[in-house]
Amino acid sequence: xxxxxxxxxxxxxxxxxxxxxxxxxxxxxxxxxxxxxxxxxxxxxxxxxxxxxxxxxxxxxxxxxxxxxxxxxxxxxxxxxxxxxxxxxxxxxxxxxxxxxxxxxxxxxxxxxxxxxxxxxxxxxxxxxxxxxxxxxxxxxxxxxxxxxxxxxxxxxxxxxxxx
Numbered sequence: 805x806x807x808x809x810x811x812x813x814x815x816x817x818x819x820x821x822x823x824x825x826x827x828x829x830x831x832x833x834x835x836x837x838x839x840x841x842x843x844x845x846x847x848x849x850x851x852x853x854x855x856x857x858x859x860x861x862x863x864x865x866x867x868x869x870x871x872x873x874x875x876x877x878x879x880x881x882x883x884x885x886x887x888x889x890x891x892x893x894x895x896x897x898x899x900x901x902x903x904x905x906x907x908x909x910x911x912x913x914x915x916x917x918x919x920x921x922x923x924x925x926x927x928x929x930x931x932x933x934x935x936x937x938x939x940x941x942x943x944x945x946x947x948x949x950x951x952x953x954x955x956x957x958x959x960x961x962x963x964x965x966x967x968x
């Protein structure tokens with residue numbers, strides 16, 4: 805007798821109202837039993853979500869730190885490679901000496917240019933003067949033109965020698 809009642813509680817019971825407008829009432833123990841497993845499943849799903857979020861955040865932080873480490877290694881390797889490619893004589897002292905030598909060459913060129921350009925300037929003035937005095941016979945100025953060409957050739961040779 806008692807066993808039959810407890811076995812009925814274990815089996816599912818479907819209650820259908822006899823009239824469609826009739827309300828059905830459930831006992832508070834049934835309601836609490838039905839609501840408690842869903843609360844625990846929702847809280848467990850929330851905690852599972854939290855666990856997943858924490859794991860994702862940890863993995864993301866780990867990946868960021870690995871990325872930063874790799875980037876620093878790449879930068880160090882590139883700096884080393886650039887230093888290795890530099891010429892051994894590229895120190896500031898060597899560059900300063902080179903600059904001083906170039907300045908000296910420029911000064912010598914300026915002096916030579918002033919000295920040699922006087923000859924070119926005088927030869928040019930002679931050519932112009934000849935053309936002005938002989939406007940109808942420019943071929944008579946061939947001597948002045950040859951002197952001008954000679955002075956220009958001297959200037960060109962001096963320039964080439966200064967570059968060597």
